[in-house]
Amino acid sequence: MTAFNRTALEEVLKKRFFYAPSFQAYGGVAGLYDYGPPGCALQANIIDLWRKHFVLEEEMLEMDGSIMTPAEVLKTSGHVDKFTDWMVKDLKIGEIFRADHLVEAVLETRLDGDKQARKAEAEGSVQPEKNKKEKKKGKIQTAVKLEDSVKADYEEILAKIDNYSGIELGAIIRKHGIKNPETGNDLSDPVEFNLMFESNIGPTGHLKGYLRPETAQGQFLNFKRFLEFNNDKMPFASASIGRSFRNEISPRSGLLRVREFVMAEIEHYVDPNNKDHPRFNEIKDLKLRFLPRVIQDEGKTEPIEITVDEAKIVDNQTLGYFLARIQLFLTKLGIKSDRLRFRQHMLNEMAHYACDCWDAEIQSSYGWIECVGCADRSAYDLTVHSNRTKEKLIVRESLAEPIVYEKTVLEINKKVFGPKLRQHAKSVEEYLTSLNEEQLEALKKSLQDGNGGTKVPGKDGNQYEITNEYLSINRQTFTEHVREYTPNVIEPSFGIGRILYSLIEHVYWTREDDEQRAVLSFPPRVAPFKCLLVPLSNNPAFTDLVADLSKRLRMLSIAIKVDDSSNSIGRRYARNDELGTPFAVTIDFQSVNDGTVTLRERDTTKQIRENVDTILQVLKDLVEENVTWEKVMELYPTFVTQQLE
Structure with missing residues (x-):
């Protein structure tokens, strides 16, 4: 097998204008890229498949949020301090x-x-x-x-x-x-x-902001609206596709490490007491290549291949379900399953609030690259935004049977508390109301041991004397008819540019008889152009037939590229192989006489010849992937009269 030649691939991508450095005439800026016609189409097709595979299939609630984000939002989320x-x-x-x-x-x-x-x-x-x-x-x-x-x-x-x-x-x-x-x-x-790009909102410069580093925060802050839109039913998921920005330190690996990129993110909201997924049985027998942290701790990188159901190393069913759905999506795109693995985050690498986190890593000439992250973020995001804004981001669920329980409760005597502590009252109250039951019981004991008095810290860091006059701490019995809880969030996050480049590497090859003839074997559903329409020459006799076929193909929503240049048929086929165009319809003089055309398949270069109506139906079925080329070859005779390659 010929060794992979990244330089040759990059020449093809440059020549066919899949993408190019932004502002190149001015010297360019590292980490910024422009997508050309095939790159735009490829990205749009990947996103379209993503929407069908996740948003439509899972009945997700989609939103498009603002790119500019107030600093206060990202301060609360932890990005200002920890990103x-x-x-x-x-x-x-x-x-x-x-x-x-x-x-x-x-x-x-x-x-x-x-x-x-x-x-x-x-x-x-x-x-x-x-x-x-x-x-x-x-x-x-x-x-x-x-x-x-x-x-x-x-x-x-x-x-x-x-x-x-x-x-x-x-x-x-x-x-x-x-x-x-x-x-x-x-x-x-x-x-x-x-890594965030800092900016100001408005002409005064008083409102500080950042270009968003992810699409997630807009989804979290709209949780109440999503829940209401979903008729208060749990679980459910929101989704967002859009540009994000990260001021990368040293972007050096093409589309794999850039400063502006498209993300597709899902926030799946689930009951923390029940993280099972209703469709888990559909994917439980799917085998994935897992690289758990226990193997990494041993200094090894060889994954284990087991079913999702066998993968007890994954924290919960919903997380496992999405890992399986991620693999199905990536392989449907054309990613090679033997060059895909799911690596579990190491303890030091995982966010402190996360229950579990896995990266879908794709192997390319740059090594193993994270292209999708899938994390159980627990209730962190909704909790911190709720605490900051005082808006309850919770689910209320009516109970069939009421729950009776006891709880240690703090009650502040406002008539004494405020006048005694004066300007320090708010600081001390914030500290006291932040205590959990165990801490409240410890405070109660401290008051008893201190003959009704003790010192507590305020949020300002100073110590203040309090007595039993200020507050009471008692066990109380509660009866709940409605359960309130903050959902946990399972978050699959996709880097579309990284997936796009990895896919290009996975489908790239050269013909055995000529290494200069490159081919990009995109599956029809994601190929930038589905069909090349190529008249034998620019003879006026072909004009009407080309126009009619173009119109009929457009009506079938089949993306086409007409090549009526003076190059040879073989040369025109070859340069569209470099674009990844899976099929080509050729019009020749026989077409004018009897209404038949040839249909060529990119990878095998084999052709069939039938009447236009038959070819259009076959092409539609191929593009929609309702039939394979192998099946077509069984149904129709191979056309071998012309030697055009």
Whole structure:
């Protein structure tokens, strides 16, 4: 098998204008890209399939939120304080790198050099000297055999790369002598960098804002409206597709790490006491390739392949259900299942509020890349926004049988509390009302032990004397006819650009007889253009038939591309193979005489010839994936008269 050639693929994508650096005439800006005609169509088709697979299939409630977000919202969500990556700087020239990505790239390069050296040694050839270098993957690489212990250390670091703190990354950089790969200069210690784009809303500059780093917050803040729209029924899901922005430290991997991108996010709201999914049986026998944290902790990266039902390592049914649905979506797009895995977040990498989190990672020439994140975010988001805004983001559920229970309750004597504490009353009250039952019982005991008095902290950090006059703490009996709860949220989050690029790599190949002839084997449902309409020449005799076929194909909602250039038929087929166009209808002089045309399939280059009505029906069935090309070949004779390739 021919080794994958990323440079050749990038030339095809550039030539066919799938995408290009934004503002290139002005030197461009790293991490910003423009999509050309095939790129736009491919992205739109991926999104369309996503909507059908998730929004329509799961009856989700879709919304389109504002891109500009007030700083207060993102302060509450934790993004202002915690939405950061670790960066290091070249101490001489100031070049910036994301620390974990740099460590990963350098160690992978060294391991690749070790692999070459060991191969050369096994074949009996001379081992390259340390100063003998070769260009590979755009980097200078030395083929040097590593000591076994060093090799094992590198492999363990790579397996745990997402689990390191800034201090730990700094220690790794120093221990293994990691420097700027291009200059060899020393690097600074890692420092945190917030990834959000800051801005101001309005002309005064008083209202601070950010370009949103995700679409989720708008969904959380509209939870009450969603619930009402859904007739107060649980569980349900909201969904949003739109642009998000992250000020990446050092975007260097094309569409995989950009500063502006399209996200598709789902927020599935579920009862925290029942996270089973009603459709779990539909997917329980589907096999996924899981990489749980216990395997990563051992410094290994080989996944285990088991069914979703067998995967007790996944926290709950709903989370497992969405992992399975994610795999079905990605493979339907054309992602190769043997190059797809689900990696569980390491403990240090997982958000503190999350119950469990898995990344759908797709393997490309850049390695394993996270393209979808799927997390159980518990009740964190709705809770913090509710606490900040004082708006109840809860579900009220009538109970068939009332619940009777006892609870420790704090009651503040406002007539004494306010006059005694004066301007400090609010600070102390905020502290007292934040106490849970166990803490209230401890406070009650402290008051008893202190003969009716004790000191408590205010929210301002100072200590204040309180007595039994100020408040009472007692056990009370409650009867509930309505249960109130804050839903937990299962969140699948899709990076459309990353999926798009990974898909391109997975469907790219070259013909055996000519490596210059590239093919993108997109499934018909996502191909930018479904059909090439190609007259044999620009002879006027074909004009009316081309116009009629174009109209009829458009009426069938089949995206077409007409190529009536002066190039040979073979050349025109070849350049549309590079666009990933799965089918081609060819019009020749026989078409004018008897109304028949040929239909060519991209991957096999085989053709059938039938009348126009038959070809249009076959093409419609192929594009809608109601029939396969193999089945078509069984139903109709292969057309071999013309040799056009």
